[in-house]
Amino acid sequence: MTPAPVTPGRLYGVGLGPGDPELITLKAARLIAEADVIAYHSGVGKSSIARRIAAHLFPAGVIEEDLRYPVTTGLTDHSGGYAGAMADFYEECAARLATHLEAGRCVVIIAEGDPLFYGSYMYMHDRLSGRFPTEVVPGVTSIAAATAAVASPLVRQTDVLTILPGTLPEPELARRLADTDGAIIMKLGRTFPTVRSALEQAGRLDDALYVERASMEEERWLPVRDVDPATVPYFSIIVVPSATLDHASVGEPSVVEETGSEASRDHAAELLIVGLGPGPDKWITPEVSHALAEVDHVVGYAPYVNRVPQRAGLQRHATGNTVEIDRARHALELARAGEKVAVVSGGDAGVFGMAAAVFEASEDPEFAEVQIRVLPGMTAIQAVAARVGAPLGSDFAVMSLSDRLKPWGLIEKRLRAVSEADLVLGIYNPASRSRTTQVADAQAILLEHRSPDTVVIVGRDVGREGESLEVTTLAKLDASAIDMKCLLIIGASGTRVTGAGLTWTPRSSS
Structure with a gap:
């Protein structure tokens, strides 16, 4: 059986x-x-x-x-x-x-x-x-036990909580601590000295609480400042409560209002707008580096804010894309309160960057006293052009294909005008997840006036890991392969390609 x-x-x-x-x-x-x-x-x-x-x-x-x-x-x-x-x-x-x-x-x-x-x-x-x-x-979780042990609210309302392993590299840990409202740091033990240093760089050390063996008989907690690093076991956690407290209900001033009132007596309200260049830190100008070392607040789109090294006392205000005016108003409000603030952009802030958004927001009379200063940065089109030679050797124009702030009909009109004028054309923001047809549409418009053999340069992530460059022609350009990480340079009729594959446009090109 x-x-x-x-x-x-x-x-x-x-x-x-x-x-x-x-x-x-x-x-x-x-x-x-x-x-x-x-x-x-x-x-x-x-x-x-x-x-x-x-x-x-x-x-x-x-x-x-x-x-x-x-x-x-x-x-x-x-x-x-x-x-x-x-x-x-x-x-x-x-x-x-x-x-x-x-x-x-x-x-x-x-x-x-x-x-x-x-x-x-x-x-x-x-x-x-x-x-x-x-x-x-x-x-x-041990997080729940640790916060219960210190009996301190961790986050409230719309605060953001970040859970971090103490094994992260110190600069990354400091950056993330500065970017969040409340934080939990786990995996301590031998990493404790590095974690403590990161907390200090992020300006969060004074509020950080250390909890050891939460909920166990041996449980203890104390301020991180008072912890002997030699005594820290793996089973320990650091709790960093949110700095967002509802002082308004008890009539206490916020940190910005209090520090701002003192700072405003020392210097006029000023807002810096800086360009970080298109990629590596070596392309950030010394002027911008010096300015970033002096400010107390950095405001910008998260990927750009993340490029600014964390240091003690620096507060970071990172936001998502498409909220430029809200971001600009926040920066202006901080500056008006007497804070030292820099708004950061990739490339040059004045080229499809945050400078225009700040000036737009500053038209509100409440910001009339804020002085605005723009510090230049290397642009993406400069970086791409340098990688492939000198395609901008003669007159050129720069356009964005994004129709988020202007109608596509206007973009078409300008494409035709540039084509008819036989200018070299740099194209920013060629495509995105929601804009998938505009490169092909622009290609068709340009072919109405340009030779199919017109030189085209496609630069992707120039200056960053994964950089790629392609020299092709207007007819052979694969529009489906273009995304938001790309910048295009469309040559003029006189743009040439050398035997080594470099491009250049004669200064006398007509």
């Missing part, structure tokens, strides 16, 4: 919460008590914290699988290094648990906090959930 096939067992990833056994959920407790196999991770030479939290719930006779890490410090003689050692370890663990699941056993993997939040369970989930029925039971 053929034995009946064994029904595969079920896999559970069960969160235990941050350490206090009373924070284990009812569902987690039930599943642990009903398990055939309970698995848990443990460090080299250490007992499992997860097992310690939940051991009182283990049923009699349960099979235990201690998944013990082969290495925890990153130092190993494995041929594949730390990553290779850990990959092999997770494969071995998955194979051990699969044996139980194939035998029809219920396997519960217990994890501190939540199973899918910086936890080891996720590596078993990746390897087993596609083969066996799987359920994840959420747990109270």
Whole structure:
């Protein structure tokens, strides 16, 4: 008689919460008590914290699988290094648990906090959930326990919370801390000195709170400033509450109002608008670098704000695209309050950048006292042109194909005028996710007046990683391959290509 096939067992990833056994959920407790196999991770030479939290719930006779890490410090003689050692370890663990699941056993993997939040369970989930029925039971995170320990509101209303691993490079960590309202920093231990330095650079050190072993018997918390780096364990968290407090209801001045009133007595209200160039830091002018080192606030589109090095006392105000006027008003309000502010743009701020938006917003009489100063930057068209020779050697025009602020009919009219005038043409903003036909439309208009052999240069991400340059012709231009990262230069009738593939336009071109 053929034995009946064994029904595969079920896999559970069960969160235990941050350490206090009373924070284990009812569902987690039930599943642990009903398990055939309970698995848990443990460090080299250490007992499992997860097992310690939940051991009182283990049923009699349960099979235990201690998944013990082969290495925890990153130092190993494995041929594949730390990553290779850990990959092999997770494969071995998955194979051990699969044996139980194939035998029809219920396997519960217990994890501190939540199973899918910086936890080891996720590596078993990746390897087993596609083969066996799987359920994840959420747990109270260490974040919730840490904020409860310090009894400090973390974020409120529209504040943004950012969760950061302390293993990030120090400049990146400082930048992200400066860009957010509230923050949680995890994975401390040996990274603590770097994290503390990043907090200081971001101007967040005074408010940062250190919580050790949240919800456990050994729990303690104190200001980060007072922490001895030599005593910091891995199981610790830094809580950085949002600086957004509702002082208005109790009549206290905001930080901007208070500091601004003092600053305004020292100097006239001024707003700087600076161009960061199109790509690498070496293309930022010394004048702009000096200005950015002096201001207290940087305002701009997030990718450009992110290019400004973080330092102590610098406040960053990053926003999304298409909100230029709101961004400009915010900068003007800060400047009017006496703050030292720079609005940043890629390339040159006066070429399809933030300068025009700031001047537009400044027409409001409330900003009449704010002096505006624009500092130039290298433009994208200069960078592309230099990479391929001298295509701008004679008269040229520059246009944007974006019809967000002007109608397409006007763009068509200007394209025809430039074509008829036989000017070299630089094209910014040629395409986007929502504008997919305009390059082809512009190509057709230009071909009405230009030879199919007209030289065309396509520069993508010039000065950045992934830079590419293509010299082609107007007829062969692949419009479908053009996106927002590209800048086009359409040559005049006299634009030439050298034997080495460089382009140039004679100064006498007509």
